Amino acid sequence: MSTTLPPKTEDGSSPVAPATPTDRRAKRTRLWGRPAFFQSYEQQLALFDTWSKRVGVAVVVVVGFALTQVFSDDILRSLALAFVLAIAALGLNMVTGLAGQVSLGHAFFIGIGAYTAAAISGDPEARTIGYGIEEMWIWLPAAGLVAAVFGVIVAPIATRLRGLYLAIVTLGLVFLGEHVFREWSSLTGGAGVGRSAAEPVLFGFDFSDAGSDSMFTRDQQMYVLMLVLLLVFALAARNIGRSKVGRSFAAVRDRDMAAEMMGIDLPRTKTLAFALSSFYAGCAGGLLYTITGYFDPGSFNLLLSVQIIAMVLIGGAGTVSGTIAGALFVAMLPTIVRNLVAPNLTFISTLPSETPNVFQVEQILYGLLIVVFLLFEPRGLFGIWVRFRTYWKSWPFSY
């Protein structure tokens, strides 16, 4: 009899039992009390693979909603803004943290999103372009998609450049964008004037309008809206991260040549990274000014880009929870300084005309934090958490 076998087992793998339907069912079940016991790759990649993670996330979400009843309106407004910035940071995290492509041009994509959303939902009678479609389920995806299209247009450059060169090219984007936004006054209202932002209306319900019969204030409504949206975007980001796409991003980040050798299509992967990242930026841009209601073309400058990068770096590049933590931290820094530092340190003035004042302290703290994190905790806030977790997980040993 012949020793040759069908070619499918020629790869030298051990004889595999054909997977029966019951095998597959067994693969889905976890054994109780054995967190390291995996019967399939799906279990290893599960979104919330441990019981404590599930409980932890649930607690955070519940606390998030409960905060509406705890904080005053102005703090809720800052938090809502921080949530939107977190969505933008999640986008940057995808291209920089996951796929390893440095991008300084995030502000540009945020701007595209902001103007797309504003134009679609804007008043057709106003002096700036507007189509009067106020429904958010139309303008929000549209803002993301238009930004994504620009991301795809930029991506071919990224596939040819690396590191510093890519950083400079994306930096150029910001200046290009700033110029166009300033000059195209029929869309943006022109420098120093600006235009009104998109209206957060969902199925006829305007979140930015708390009528006299509403039991919630405008800021509470906006806060809840942004929190829900952040949850949706974060969940999506986490899922992208653990999918085939996300794993190919990480492979490209770790070593693009090795990734290519393993069969990952580099141009396609990098394009996808930029598209997804710009989509997030666009959506965040659309939402960003619904809270204040009005914005100026000068907002989309390098400082905004750097601020988003700071969120990713301080939070922990490549992680969703770290990025959100970083975004909240950076975005809430002015509020923290104004509410905690200034009242206790009386020599710090709250008037911009005096020195030292809170605005200067903010700037100093901001720079200081980036330096300190890069020096001492390059993995960001998430790195601190990982160290803390490892310390207790490895108990009673050190490794």
Added chain:
Amino acid sequence: MTVLDKRPDAPTPTAASASPATRIREHARTRPDAVALRDKHLGVWRPWTWAHYWDQVQLVGHALLARGVRPGDRVAIHSENRPEWLVADMGALAVRAASVGLYPTNPAAEVGYLLADSGATILVAEDQEQVDKALEVLDECPDLRTIVYVEPRGLRGRYDATYAGGRVELVSWEALLAEGARHREDHPGAVDAVADATQPDDLATLIYTSGTTGPPKGAMLTVANVEFAIKILCDEGAFTSPPPGPSDLLLSYLPLSHVAERIFTTWFNAAAATQVSFAESIDTVPQNLREVQPTILFGVPRIWEKLLAGVETRLSGASWFKRSVTRFWLARARGIAETLAATGGRHTAATRLTYTLGWFFCYRALTERLGMRRVRHATSGAAPIAPEVLKFFMGIGVPMHEAYGMTENTAVATAAKPGRIKLGTVGEAHEGIEVKVDERTGEILTRHPSVFAGYWGRPEATAEVLEPDGWLHTGDVGEWVDGTHLRITDRMKDIIITAGGKNISPSQIENELKASPYVKEALVVGDGRKYLTALIGIELDTVGDWAQRQRLGYSTLRDLTEKQEVQDLVRSVVDDVNTRLASVEQVKQFRLLPKELDHEDGELTATQKLKRAAVVATFSDLVDQMYDGSKS
């Protein structure tokens, strides 16, 4: 037999017996989708359901029939632990053939001896390495007809289809299964028919003794032996209480050619439907333990000693805070263990309180890291173990029990029962088992239905150990403690008689020495001499780690053993042990072995037991040094 009576299509059995193979068939019928086995495949544990397991067993059975295997023929298996081992073993049993397990570490010469001695016609070899060994000694094995390889890597397309002039055929595992599938189509029910005709005195397996003194002898275990062992150990729960069941998880990692692992892996699984996971290799056991967190764990003393040494090493590498907290609670654990040793394993209110407190700070995490958090019954057997090692595990909450048995009585003799533990003894005889201590020689004898049928092809060797009235000479010297518990002194032939005429059991002293994490091997010498001495092999991992922390540079094991600091370290261990021994039992001199003892060099058996005579002969210069210019 109720099992078979329920099958409407089964042919009428003729005074037949159940066997592990028919038990698997029964599980496949009653719980087809439950998990029977798991093996690590490409990084994840792949489940094998009962239906699939039995299907594979049946296919192998059919293939063996197709290859002309008749009842009583031998099928050799030379592989690491993996599902195919069990499938081949049970496939052979299903067609009333006997399996012969070879140790994966057996060198080619021993493979040749075992294949020739057993007269196996079929060899299931795991991979290229094992196939090469068999091919090397093909001429010595005239009965061998087929070699089946499980892992095709390096073999497929590179090796010929036949060897030895067409006598021996080389087949892949898949080809064997395909052959079985064809035979099953042509002769449906053929394997079931043969399995249903299983007789109690059918040879179930040949288990070769490790052979510390001579060439290995094949102990013949019949289906009746195995079934009685199953009745005692699984149904009555002599090793585990309560008896093993379908919710129990076990890790299979010791060689399946040994009777103990065969019991815990194959027979427990077949009889009680326990879930068996196969360790990837002996080196990954600590990690696999952590993943699987078995509920029933069997280990030989060497494994427990190594785990204990691992705790010590990793603890000394831990941060100051963790180390002091853990050391504090380990000291409490020793106290708990002392109490448990005194009460026989039952907690008192005080120890339970201490343990509960310590559980939060140390024991829970420690047992989790060791992979023993869910262990409900741990067993040590196959060789003597130091009580210190047992106490460590008892203290941190692993219910440790010592069991005693040997290949020749299917490992059925005595075991410590939960709540009735006496440290230093191997427990009480199982229910319905006759165990006695010869009043004249002190030798332990057993008599029960699991006593083997004899040594394969050696009636004179059989007659030496098996009395006509069924009593088995175990070759172990022992005594009763309190009339119920058995204490093993030593192997009869290992007892040392000093020049002063004192009878001394070396293994007790050796185990005391081996309880230290720094000592891997210890061999006490002194037969016919004025005093005792010891050859000591150091544990490279722990001593190397210790040396590094002392900022002591070294290159090899030999270099390490020649360091004065290491000599002093071992001397402190020896001195510590000496304080607990009577004057005549004290080790006056010792030398460190300059190399690791090895199976290949003939210093250890396949089960890592010392071949005393061989070691003393190899290192006779060291032994002579210790008695030169003897200063008593």
